[in-house]
Amino acid sequence: MSSHNELVAKAKDITAREMALYSQRTHHSQIATDRARKVMPAGVPSSFQAYDPWPVVVKHASGANMIDVDDNEYVDYDMGFGALFAGHMNPAVRRAVTEQLDHGTLYVTPCELNADVGELLAERYGLPMWRPTNSGTEATMDAIRLARGATGREKLVKVEGGYHGHHDEVMVSNKPSLADAGPADAPNSVPQSAGLTKGTLSDVIVIPYNDPAALDRALAGGDVACFIVEPVMENIGICLPDDGYLQAVREICDKHGTLLIFDEVKTGITAGYGGATRTLGVEPDLVTLAKSIGGGFPVGAFGGKAEYMDLITDGTVLHLGTYNGNPLVMAAVKATLTEACTRPIVEATVARNQRLVAACQDIIDRSGIPAHTVEFGAKGCITWREERVRNYRDYKDSDFDLAFAQWIHGINRGVLLPPGLDEQWLVSVMHDDVTTMQYADVFAEFVDELIS
């Protein structure tokens, strides 16, 4: 087995060769990005989509596949950060949306689909009351305001490395540099963007994930409205809770009168029929959803216990939005929940993902490379570190050179994911066995070269 330094040197060679190949294969993406850069910062609609030298620019997607403007074909393993659990243009979603088009796209007065969706989410999550939003960002923003309105408190606690959207109070310590991050057990609140006020920063307390004692300390002042946390962190690969962590979190929040918000924008129904909430068996006060429930359409939702959601009913807390519950998107959500991602389909997809994870772990075990697989529901990832990642500081200790080389090698062979270590793959309900396993085949090719 080569030493770690030898593997890194090899990875850098692979990266240099593959970057040159990428530039050749994606020439029309370069042209399209150069054009877009003239009218749009970084040439992309969301800064997440920008990477060097330019991102893949896509012209077609269907099922589990995408085609770029150079006619390169990919299996999409990102699936819109998990938003496309139903697959690209799932036939059931397409039919429902097409039928709805004949009846209009926006009423701004209720339609029956709103209650249909509320009932479906209540049944899956075991929480009675729901409101639709248009994105995950809106869902977390509204849930936090509701928690503040319910408790009369202003502060919130979040974990270091956690991403909850792009409103100000959660744009704190998403991916801080270690130079700014402060002590591991009591991290600084680091702004992720210019434009945040000092008041916002002083309202946000940052703690490490998987550290119940840190949560207890943060809540001890009795001035924290909510703890917002992904039950399984899915913005630093996949970071699982320690045994008993979420139960401890529940108890600590109860002890201090702080609301527990599970941000399931990423986990959602990719984690199982009733999300991570049902899969892991810990009930939060409020849940935020988006992505996977929408069949690829822009949607979010938040739901929770009646005692909190009733504050919206009685007008104590306002929740508004012109596009909330628009019939086109509600038709897509309903078709996703009732046809595209039913319980048996979700279970079969999770099983297919388990086969992919096992195949990748087998490749790692045979080669002895410093990596391991992590899985949750229909998602999985290769973590380039021997030990399990329990929090953001562990994630920062992963080997980004090896991860980057694997990514750029994969994209040139039709494995589409965003660069870096943050993301995980998703097996959608439209990935069949062949498209699912293509990831493992390309990974094996990469590992063979790495250790040769």
Ligand SMILES: Cc1ncc(COP(=O)(O)O)c(C=O)c1O
């Ligand atoms: C956990 C989590 N919460 C909230 C959001 C924000 O969702 P959106 O991008 O729909 O605003 C994201 C987006 O990736 C997320 O990963």
